[in-house]
Amino acid sequence: MNAPAAPSLSALENAAEFQPRHIGIDAFDEAHMLSVIGEASRRALIDSIVPRSIARSRGMDLPAPVTEAAALAELKAIASQNRLLKNFIGQGYYGTHTPGVILRNILENPAWYTAYTPYQAEISQGRMEALVNFQTMVCDLTAMPIANASMLDEATAAAEAMTLAKRSVKAKGNVFIVSGDCHPQTIEVIQTRAAPLGISVKVIRSGDEWLAAIAQDDYFAALNQYPGSSGWLADWQQSADLIHTKGAAFILAADLLALTLLKAPGEMGADIVVGTTQRFGMPMGAGGPHAAFMACRDDYKRSLPGRLVGVSVDVHGQPAYRLALQTREQHIRREKATSNICTAQVLPAVIASMYAVYHGPQGLTRIAQRVARLTAILAAGLKQLGLAPLHASAFDTLTVDLGSAAAAQAVLQRAQDAGINLRSLRGQCVGVSLDETTTRADLALLWQAFAPQAAQPSVEQLEASAASLIPASLARTSSFLTHPVFNTHHSETGMLRYIRALSDKDLALDRSMIPLGSCTMKLNATSEMIPITWPEFANVHPFAPAEQLQGYRQLDEQLRAWLCQATGYAGVSLQPNAGSQGEYAGLLAIKAYHAAQGQGHRTVCLIPSSAHGTNPASAQMVGMQVVVTKCDENGNVDMQDLQAKCEQHSQNLACVMITYPSTHGVFETQVKELCELVHRHGGRVYVDGANMNALVGVAAPGEFGGDVSHLNLHKTFCIPHGGGGPGVGPVCVVADLVPYLPGHATAGVTGGTGAVSAAPLGNAAVLPISWMYIRMMGAEGLTAATEAAILSANYISARLKDHYPTLYASANGHVAHECILDLRGLKESSGVMAEDVAKRLIDYGFHAPTLSFPVANTLMVEPTESETLAELDRFIDAMIAIREEVRQVENGTWPQDDNPLKNAPHTAPSLLTGDWAHPYTRETAAYPVASLRHTKYWSPVGRVDNVYGDRNLFCSCVPVSELA
Secondary structure: OOOOOOOOHHHHHOOOOHHHHHOOOOHHHHHHHHHHHOOOOHHHHHHHHOOOOOEOOOOOOOOOOOOHHHHHHHHHHHHOOEOOOEEOOEOOEOOOOOOHHHHHHHHOOHHHHOOOOOOOHHHEHHHHHHHHHHHHHHHHHHOOOEEOOOEOOHHHHHHHHHHHHHOOOOOOOOEEEEEOOOOHHHHHHHHHHHHHHOOEEEEEOOHHHHHHHHOOOOEEEEEEEEOOOOOOOOOOHHHHHHHHHOOOEEEEEEOOOHHHOEOOHHHHOOOEEEEEOOOOOOOOHHHOOOOEEEEEOHHHHHHOOOOOEEEEEEOOOOEEEEEOOOOOOHHHHHHHOOOOOOOOOHHHHHHHHHHHHHHHHHHHHHHHHHHHHHHHHHHHHHHHOOOOOOOOOOOOEEEEEOOOHHHHHHHHHHHHHOOEEOEEEOOOEEEEEOOOOOOHHHHHHHHHHHOOOOOOOOHHHHHOOOOOOOOHHHEOOOOOOOOHHHHOOOOHHHHHHHHHHHHHOEOOOOOOOOOEOOOOOOOOOHHHHHHHHOHHHHOOOOOOOHHHEHHHHHHHHHHHHHHHHHHOOOEEEOOOOOHHHHHHHHHHHHHHHHHHOOOOOOOEEEEEOOOOOHHHHHHHHOOOEEEEEOEOOOOOEOHHHHHHHHHHOHHHEEEEEEEOOOOOOOOOOOHHHHHHHHHHOOOEEEEEEOOHHHOOOOEOHHHHOOOEEEEOOOOOOOOOOOOOOOOOOOEEEOHHHHHHOEOEHHHOEOOOEOOOOOOOOOOHHHHHHHHHHHHHHHHHHHHHHHHHHHHHHHHHHHHHOOOOOEOOOOOOOOOOOOEEEEOOHHHHHHOOOHHHHHHHHHHOOOOOOEEOOOOOOEEEEOOOOOOOHHHHHHHHHHHHHHHHHHHHHHOOOOOOOOOOOOOOOOOHHHHOOOOOOOOOOHHHHHOOOHHHHOOOOOOOOOOEOHHHHHHOOOOOOOOHHHHO
């Protein structure tokens, strides 16, 4: 008998090893799921769902997949092309030390980085406490009464402050005054944002010009930097007073570390304060992700953009956190929304807040004092060398005028030769910014770069004599971070346990599936996450000389090429650092294209009523007129109404914005006809990429008629949601729109439109995650992932159809990658609402699906390809069990106002009380299925009172007694 043939070496090398690790269902599972759905094969299922008219005409041209180890090695070689110099460039980006306990237990911990946005408050108490700490930190350091839970970056925060001021002040002027000593990338983003809104930006280059400008009556707000980008310090109280006499707003972009030593903006009349928390423990990462902040006066709070975490109470009267006020206003106010931001930078904000918790006020002050002392010593040494800095005051930044561009260039080159980067300003000036990582030895290197032939100063000799550069009149006298949370966890043991205690309150992907429709909570593989903390990616300044960023350049080029293959488009920009910013950039490209064709009057944007709320919000931000089109009873775009609107607005039609597959979870069969119709009337087609996880490998928007799409790399391409951010929202366009992709003049990147993010590559540090995912999956693996996602959604829909009908489906009863479960009939039969089911799912150990969007009183479920069949069945079984509980209400066993659904989620303390007055048992409340006895997630709070939270707004750390 012959021995079986040995497997081939290729089979043993198993280059595609990652595909079955990413996709949760195997061939045996697939066969079972298909039998439940009633399809013979996965191919047959896909062919019956994806319209043949849009099926890809050719496969994706991507590199063959490699193993996890091989992908890491290949990426390491790319990373090594980045040159790691010590950076003294400043300009809003600084070296920082991420405390090891925070690095390991938050940034590298899936309990934190795989969590979703805290829309379900009861299972998000841990990260929301961290965000309240963040808000408190910002309020205290800025001396402002209210702050939000983070913004995307400092530049976009400043742009948002501009529009917040415009809609909040009495001044009727249309001019926004900006100091020329703001960071240049901030000025550039403001100019991009202002142009389509018709706002005139006046950039002021001198102090006298500033005073003259704010004495005028033609402006609504003025922005300055504190400390200035070139380093100088000023008391802005008199400017604020004058600006207020004009009915205008005064905005400061401030440095939080400096504010531990400096008079706070709120103490000198600022109305809005913005900035970044990057230097609070988050590496530069070539530009992001970093949590920016915005704080404002109290009477602006209901127009404050972004997210705000408030303190409310739960049903038991205990303090509980929740998103407050304007949460997701885009989905409510739509084209009347004041901002299109629907995300934040939660993970970086958590890190920044924990940095403040760990160091405490004394530790932060000590770090700031060391930076300020080194700066004073550096300045004294420069004076000894005959090079007096331009400004007599400074915190961390000095600017030196070398007299000529040639002399300045010589200093910059000597510095680079010594392994350090300095900043070039105005040709003949050189800037130096110190930070937490600066050492005594660095000062010696800096002096040598400025004057190599002179006798060198001595740190030890200058330490005693160097005068402080912070004027006594600007020294901070007010206290900050007085709440116990900032004065308790300073040992590593204490900090470790505090972080663990918060993460135990939350529900993330490391515990269970998160079946949120449209949000695509898929595996964020460990091998994908590893590279983001490599020094070659993490410790790179976004404005370092281009030749030092060759690794990032190659990463950018490869990832953009691969995304073009996935989408069918001709060009991609990775600059937008959120999906909302990708939408904005795409609409800017369309608007710029029309203007270049002499068709600038084309400003009408058609948007179906089912669209994501960010669509109309983005359209109004670029100055377009939103016209809503109807959807039919099946959730599809009403083609007759669309045609009528196209004909009505034919001369002024700019574009139509659609989501595909639709927001209702269906592949609409007439999408090609829709694109052709819009094109006939001179418009462009924007295909929202929120549901791209249903398209990769099976259909490409750039092939079936789309002109522009944004992608959510934090959805389809595996960047973690991070509890609500970071995100990346690349904008993809057809060939004739490529010239209108975002540029970045500050970084020397040409483009048809201006910068939309502070850094040219946006959240560059997380791009390696998507690179790793595509590299390990290859074209076949990416296609299989899409098909598995569609298979899983249809399996859930099929198994639940007798319990919860699927609201929208194609003619054959199938859905795309998500399904909307219709719970509307339960209200009349039992009084149970979709929210009650969502809260009861917490007792079963699940995050709820998307609640009441896009249809009220429904649940939208998206399982993703990463979930195992066992987990899908566990969710299905939970939903069926909950339906049986509803029947107990329907048949009168339990009253409509007192049953496990209305009282969910059940906390452990509520089950341990002496008296139990409910008509169901404690066991039913706690362990509705037997498996929960082995792994039980306990909600830390009962159902949160939303109305109380909005009527009694607390957005910073408060004593519990104040909530009584």
